Amino acid sequence: MAAAAIISAGSILLAQRTYPEELAGLWELPGGKVHDGELPAEALRRELEEELGVTTAIGPRIGVDVHLAATGADSERYVLRAYLVQLIAGEPRPLEHADIRWFTVGELRDADLVPNDRVWIDDLVRSMREHV
DSSP: OEEEEEEETTEEEEEEOOOSTTTTTOEEOOEEOOOTTOOHHHHHHHHHHHHHOOEEEEEEEEEEEEEEEOSTTOOOEEEEEEEEEEEEESOOOOSSSSEEEEEOHHHHHHSOBOHHHHTTHHHHHHHHHHTO
């Protein structure tokens, strides 16, 4: 799985989840699953086009791997990785989320983030401060 840290003018774009029920209303870095045979950068570009309607350039990894337990009967485990992402074309729209919003450093620290993305807060803040 791949997540996008889209940073512009010192703010980061977060998307508000609509499902599953236990995560609905929480904020997350946009992104999604990497399909078999797909590179993480390809998957992230595809997911961001589907979820936000934007064209992007995928940059370097940020933060550590986050190991996720698969849901349902599948015993397979997933790894979530975050990447710095640059918007190339389009204005982000919440095509698959309840809402999207740009968060400042202070707002990010107080945001109601999904637990998996909280692991990266210090890395995200550092990157946000570098992209002011």
